Amino acid sequence: MTRSAGPGVEEAVAWTQEDRPPDGGQRHSPLPGGKLTLGFTVFYLSVIVLLPIAALLLRACRLSWTELWELATNERALAAYELSLGASLIAALINAAFGSLLAWVLVRYTFPGRRLLDSLIDFPFALPTAVAGLTLANVFSEHGWLGRFLVPMGIQGAFSRLGVVIALTFVGLPFSVRTLQPILEDLDRSVEEAAACLGAGRFRTFVSVIGPTLFPTILTGFGLSFARALGEYGSIKFISGNLPQTEIAPVLMVVRLDQYDYTGAIAVALVLMLFSFALLFALNWTQAWASKFQKP
């Protein structure tokens, strides 16, 4: 899902750029079907993705701006954005910490069950989010496998704000692990050897050598799981219990749509789109920054 370019990509790009005529014109590719496939790609993209986005923006333009602004920024909407951003941020931070730890463990160590652990990481990608929400709500509820111990201690993991964080952590976990894993595998071990030769202990090496190298990638994984959490709806519908204090922005949008409040739904949708585009921009920038660190 990330733009993980294979090892040959840089060469391929360099090759095509060198072959370009000096006047900056396009080199003619000898392969057939370029116009046909590009035409189909642009057509399909326009029908499936761009047309619906245009529909949303067109409809928004026809509405009165003051009403739209009021519905996008009333108290209920602001509370929903606050919870959406806050819970997604906490979930993404948990994923950055545990995801990095899991990536490290999976890449650097051999132990019984390593392959099984590696496969488990993909579960949130493969499991429908509705099922994730359903079962997490049950596990953390009063009589659930974990809830029976946690609820008496006062930890409400289902139908609460904590539940929202738990579900968002679940759906975002693979992003941070899978972003970091290939980078960690390619990490040059000789730098660590050099640090050890110069007298650094393992902890010092980690803090001053490995950590800074991996930081941009960890940040990319953090951004990806944050973006995923911000748009998540399926699992939250089950674990939030439809309470006013657990209403995130996507849920508010659906609630308004169910009440035929189209203007209200459009207002929330526009804010959500704004968040995701801002995040997409930030992620592109982070990835460009991160890729600088991987070049020798």
Next chain:
Amino acid sequence: MNLPHPTTPRPPVPRLPTRENPAMKWLLIAVGGVFAIVFLLLPIVNVFAQAFALGWGPYWKAITDPDTGSAIKLTFLVAAVTVPLNVVFGLAASWAIAKFNFRGKAMLLTFIDLPFSISPVVAGLMFVLLFGANGLLGDWLAAHHVKIIFALPGIVLATIFVTFPYVARELIPIMEAQGTEQEEAALTLGASGWQTFWRVTVPSVKWGLLYGIILCNARAMGEFGAVEVVSGHIAGQTDTLPLRVDKLYNEFDPVAPFAVATLLAVLALATLCVKLFLEWKSRDEA
């Protein structure tokens, strides 16, 4: 004749300075393992435990309910339309992007990624605003008796939207890495463009293509948010399996939602098994 073993113990092998202390290593493994078991393994096992909590009887009853049956059919139908369309798009897009140079390629790539960053419920709303009763094309569709929202075409369109980038995103980096030399050789030897594509390009990206297909299929069968917004929740007609789980959950049935959820959990397990197989195969060939 046996010589007596030396009694002095061997000096311990010093730890390499680029390896962690074993205690630290096992602590990290334990923390990661416990986190994965609590957050990933426990929930999936719980689906099956809850589904069979009252034995086979209630489980079987929930699975064989006619509304569940039609949800299974609809889910497969939606995936059967969505996945091939996105595969054709993925092949076309990766061919155009990886094998040719043109202006605006970076922008095209960003557009292909858009569905990943748009919330599925917002995607659903877009289709409602386009094709719904008071949508932009609503009057025209009503006049021609075409029903898209709260019907199969809407569900298919919303699913295509959310699974749009999966196949293309898998194929583009693989095709870019392979360059165009093999295709150029095939063309020089007299193969037609179509032959080159089927006999040279497709076989060389087959594992990546299959991986994209299973990911796309898993998402298509499991999508909830986008489909919920456009489906209208008509039991027996526009309920896919995830929507059926939601409906049973809202009826406070203790077993039935989990019973239906096991079908989706099996789908997830099958997806992971195929993924492992594909990784093993592609490593085998490399």
